[in-house]
Amino acid sequence: MGRLLLLITLLLSLGAHIFVSRQVWDTRAEARRSGEAAYVLPSRFSRILALGYQGLFSDYLFLKTLTFYGERQMLQKPLSEDDWHYLVTSLDVVTDLDPYFFDPYIFAEGTMAWEGKIAEANKLLEKGWRYRDFDWRIPYFIGFNYFYFLQDYEKGGNYIMEAAKLSGSPRFLPTLAARLTYYGGKSETAILFLKGMLADTEDPSFRATLEIRLLALERAAELEKMIERFKDDHGRSPNQVEELVARGYIDVLPIDPYGGQWILLKSGRVFSTSKFTTARKKE
Amino acid sequence: MNLISFNNVCKTYDPGLFKKKIQAVNDLSFDLQQGEVFGLIGPNGAGKSTAIRMLLGLIRPDSGTIFYKGRPLREGSIQQDIGYLPENPYLYDHLNLLELLTFCGRSSGLDADAISERGTALMTRLNLLEAQKRPLRTFSKGMLQRAGICFALLHDPSIVILDEPMSGLDPIGRKMVFDLVMELKGEGKTIFFCSHILNDVERLCDRIGLMNRGGLVRLFARADFPQNDGNTVILHVAPLSAPQRHDLQALGGRLRQEEGEMLLAVAEDCYHPVNRYLEQQGVAVLGGRSEWVSLEELFMGIIKEQEA
Amino acid sequence: MRGILSLAVITFKEGIRNRSLFGIALLALFLFGLNITVAGFFMRDIGKVTVDMNLSALSVAGLLLVFFVGVNLMAKDIDRKTIHLVLSKPISRIEYIWGKYLGILFFVFVSLAILLALSSATVFFLHGSYPDYFGQFTWSVFFVAAFFVFVKIALLVSIVVFFSSITTNSFITLIFSVCAFIVGSTIEEVLFYLRSSFAAKELAISDSLRHLLEIVSYLVPNLSVFDFKTEAAHGLAIGLDRLGFSLAYAAVYITVLLLLASLIFRRREFN
Numbered sequence: 001m002g003r004l005l006l007l008i009t010l011l012l013s014l015g016a017h018i019f020v021s022r023q024v025w026d027t028r029a030e031a032r033r034s035g036e037a038a039y040v041l042p043s044r045f046s047r048i049l050a051l052g053y054q055g056l057f058s059d060y061l062f063l064k065t066l067t068f069y070g071e072r073q074m075l076q077k078p079l080s081e082d083d084w085h086y087l088v089t090s091l092d093v094v095t096d097l098d099p100y101f102f103d104p105y106i107f108a109e110g111t112m113a114w115e116g117k118i119a120e121a122n123k124l125l126e127k128g129w130r131y132r133d134f135d136w137r138i139p140y141f142i143g144f145n146y147f148y149f150l151q152d153y154e155k156g157g158n159y160i161m162e163a164a165k166l167s168g169s170p171r172f173l174p175t176l177a178a179r180l181t182y183y184g185g186k187s188e189t190a191i192l193f194l195k196g197m198l199a200d201t202e203d204p205s206f207r208a209t210l211e212i213r214l215l216a217l218e219r220a221a222e223l224e225k226m227i228e229r230f231k232d233d234h235g236r237s238p239n240q241v242e243e244l245v246a247r248g249y250i251d252v253l254p255i256d257p258y259g260g261q262w263i264l265l266k267s268g269r270v271f272s273t274s275k276f277t278t279a280r281k282k283e
Numbered sequence: 284m285n286l287i288s289f290n291n292v293c294k295t296y297d298p299g300l301f302k303k304k305i306q307a308v309n310d311l312s313f314d315l316q317q318g319e320v321f322g323l324i325g326p327n328g329a330g331k332s333t334a335i336r337m338l339l340g341l342i343r344p345d346s347g348t349i350f351y352k353g354r355p356l357r358e359g360s361i362q363q364d365i366g367y368l369p370e371n372p373y374l375y376d377h378l379n380l381l382e383l384l385t386f387c388g389r390s391s392g393l394d395a396d397a398i399s400e401r402g403t404a405l406m407t408r409l410n411l412l413e414a415q416k417r418p419l420r421t422f423s424k425g426m427l428q429r430a431g432i433c434f435a436l437l438h439d440p441s442i443v444i445l446d447e448p449m450s451g452l453d454p455i456g457r458k459m460v461f462d463l464v465m466e467l468k469g470e471g472k473t474i475f476f477c478s479h480i481l482n483d484v485e486r487l488c489d490r491i492g493l494m495n496r497g498g499l500v501r502l503f504a505r506a507d508f509p510q511n512d513g514n515t516v517i518l519h520v521a522p523l524s525a526p527q528r529h530d531l532q533a534l535g536g537r538l539r540q541e542e543g544e545m546l547l548a549v550a551e552d553c554y555h556p557v558n559r560y561l562e563q564q565g566v567a568v569l570g571g572r573s574e575w576v577s578l579e580e581l582f583m584g585i586i587k588e589q590e591a
Numbered sequence: 592m593r594g595i596l597s598l599a600v601i602t603f604k605e606g607i608r609n610r611s612l613f614g615i616a617l618l619a620l621f622l623f624g625l626n627i628t629v630a631g632f633f634m635r636d637i638g639k640v641t642v643d644m645n646l647s648a649l650s651v652a653g654l655l656l657v658f659f660v661g662v663n664l665m666a667k668d669i670d671r672k673t674i675h676l677v678l679s680k681p682i683s684r685i686e687y688i689w690g691k692y693l694g695i696l697f698f699v700f701v702s703l704a705i706l707l708a709l710s711s712a713t714v715f716f717l718h719g720s721y722p723d724y725f726g727q728f729t730w731s732v733f734f735v736a737a738f739f740v741f742v743k744i745a746l747l748v749s750i751v752v753f754f755s756s757i758t759t760n761s762f763i764t765l766i767f768s769v770c771a772f773i774v775g776s777t778i779e780e781v782l783f784y785l786r787s788s789f790a791a792k793e794l795a796i797s798d799s800l801r802h803l804l805e806i807v808s809y810l811v812p813n814l815s816v817f818d819f820k821t822e823a824a825h826g827l828a829i830g831l832d833r834l835g836f837s838l839a840y841a842a843v844y845i846t847v848l849l850l851l852a853s854l855i856f857r858r859r860e861f862n
Binding site: 003006007009010013014016017018020021023024025027028029031032041060063064066067070071073074205 | 643685777779780781783784786787808809813815816832833836837839840843844846847850851853854857
Binding site: 296336339340341342343358359362363365366367369372373374375376377378382383385386387389390391392418431434435438444 | 593594596597598600601604605608609671672673675676678679680681682683684857860861862
């Protein structure tokens with residue numbers, strides 16, 4: 001075969017390669033989108049299959065989980081019950097392989113806890129605390145979950161006090177428990193908490209998730225502040241959030257980044273029909 | 284017409300980053316005639332194997348041209364006519380000789396009958412018939428060498444290139460190969476080989492090229508090394524006077540002084556007059572020798588001269 | 592052509608008689624045996640676990656075949672100068688590349704076919720023992736997935752041939768090929784992660800980075816394309832277009848690599 005012929009064949013096949021390659025990547029993207037969440041091998045097997053590279057294996061598995069969540073976010077596709085099952089078991093396996101790995105815990109706190117999987121999140125965090133007993137953030141997360149989501153102030157307080165005992169914990173922790181009990185489930189609390197988490201997070205897709213949530217909460221907190229003012233002026237709470245506009249406290253209602261309608265809870269807390277999760281956004 | 288000719292061929296190896304380049308072949312020119320046995324000799328690193336690899340197209344000359352049948356050598360133009368035995372051949376471990384020869388025959392376009400016929404003949408010749416079904420990894424060094432020769436000769440090439448064909452062989456093996464080369468020569472094949480064993484080169488070659496430092500130092504024709512070809516008797520004699528020398532030369536003897544010793548070569552048919560003359564003059568015959576000039580001495584001398 | 596074939600035949604024979612083959616076969620047998628013993632430990636989805644383990648065992652055995660035997664079949668030729676002998680015959684360098692590729696491919700194919708037969712026997716046995724736990728399992732999807740294990744290995748063989756054609760040392764070839772395998776197996780996860788994380792940030796992903804990702808996705812073989820383990824494990828149907836594109840992807844990638852190897856090999860010198 002002459003060189004010219006060889007070169008021509010090569011050029012032709014390169015063209016074919018680019019074409020097929022593009023097709024294949026598209027098919028893969030489609031398959032990943034429509035495909036069911038992958039199966040996670042239970043950790044008692046993956047520990048063996050990792051052949052001593054448990055750390056590396058857990059890193060890879062965690063990367064996979066992050067990508068999975070990121071892709072669902074990107075496509076604004078709500079996570080199905082199967083997807084959640086995958087996420088929960090996958091994080092469980094990741095932390096079984098390497099229980100000292102902090103990232104899965106913060107990821108679980110940022111996603112699972114906020115989207116209704118509080119018990120699962122707490123279970124995972126408890127495991128983390130057993131190993132990372134030096135890290136104040138884990139009991140702090142658990143404590144927050146009890147305060148903010150479960151309104152169990154006593155348990156929450158205990159966890160935060162535990163966190164405060166650990167070295168490196170911020171000075172405000174001892175007083176935080178008291179403040180949390182006072183503010184209870186107010187948006188202000190969550191803002192503080194989210195800001196703390198953001199400071200600990202590098203992953204761009206997870207940061208984006210947190211930032212949207214922070215924005216929603218800041219807007220809710222703004223509304224809550226106005227409601228306090230309204231209360232001071234009128235001696236009663238407004239019946240609906242819209243009353244704030246009608247009475248001229250604000251010009252226009254801010255938009256819930258999750259696309260829901262603002263609702264006023266009896267506790268005086270402002271919430272949204274979106275429940276601040278992407279999962280219900282399409283509804 | 285020359286069958287193969289090297290014209291001012293140069294080759295430099297680049298062993299990689301930060302290492303000095305090695306000039307393996309430097310301005311090498313020589314010709315190979317159809318049907319001759321040409322031996323290339325020289326010290327290690329003289330560039331003999333490089334020359335052979337260039338002829339096979341495994342490497343390309345940096346400058347200069349190699350002609351084959353009057354045309355510049357191109358990939359594949361010589362392969363059909365060539366049989367090559369590398370130095371210390373490494374053959375496939377898990378194959379047996381029969382499979383190796385089948386591969387050789389098939390790739391050269393022989394059919395199954397021709398392969399088995401030629402193969403059996405060659406293996407019988409080189410005493411490998413018993414071992415033909417054994418994996419090659421169980422072969423001894425000498426057996427591998429002989430297997431390599433079978434591999435080179437199976438497709439009945441018109442040019443045979445042998446790189447150190449005698450290395451690793453015992454005296455019997457050497458005899459076998461020697462006879463085989465003589466037979467090939469009888470069949471009119473062109474044989475090109477490198478060897479360190481000068482005795483073999485001397486006995487086999489029509490011409491010898493001496494290589495040193497990548498270049499051809501000298502070419503010898505067969506007439507230049509009149510060794511014992513069976514018709515000449517070489518005697519080691521006591522010192523001779525000038526008139527005696529003159530007389531002996533007149534009688535058909537040839538004389539040579541070597542490190543203070545006198546050598547006398549006499550052709551068989553004029554041996555008697557010379558012998559009578561020696562007896563008359565009372566010249567003592569100190570002994571006989573098998574070779575007129577030892578190539579070794581000759582080459583050492585030339586190389587020393589060149590290095591100086 | 593006859594050069595390619597005769598070279599492929601001796602390459603195949605040299606490979607199939609390699610002692611390491613016993614080791615690899617033994618390992619695969621061990622994994623199949625393990626599968627039979629372990630199957631009872633699972634409460635449900637025994638079919639899934641069985642298919643998973645069988646296909647993984649095939650894949651691992653294929654990898655070992657390529658890396659421990661395949662690499663030697665070509666790289667050692669060059670390492671030990673046997674190639675001088677081969678190229679002194681009327682076999683061109685291009686024929687050498689394709690002949691070696693076909694020989695190694697045939698060797699891998701035969702070895703994997705034997706292992707697949709054993710593996711099918713395992714699946715058949717477990718299918719018979721626990722018929723209720725095999726859910727939607729279908730043999731056709733299982734064999735398709737097994738076939739794509741072979742396709743993946745065929746692509747890896749072309750990578751080995753390619754690296755053998757540019758390096759002089761079989762160990763370097765091995766290292767390069769293993770690296771290519773690791774990158775190829777993870778590239779999809781990494782690229783999709785990067786894409787999704789940029790989309791999440793709503794960052795206009797910088798042009799140079801996007802081009803870089805684009806180039807990487809063409810250069811590196813995406814080995815996840817050939818992974819149908821999940822489908823086989825759950826007996827899910829696979830679209831014909833996906834199968835077709837995956838097969839075409841492998842065929843074209845192999846052709847490109849071998850053509851490149853041929854081009855490089857033509858210029859190469861063998862000292």
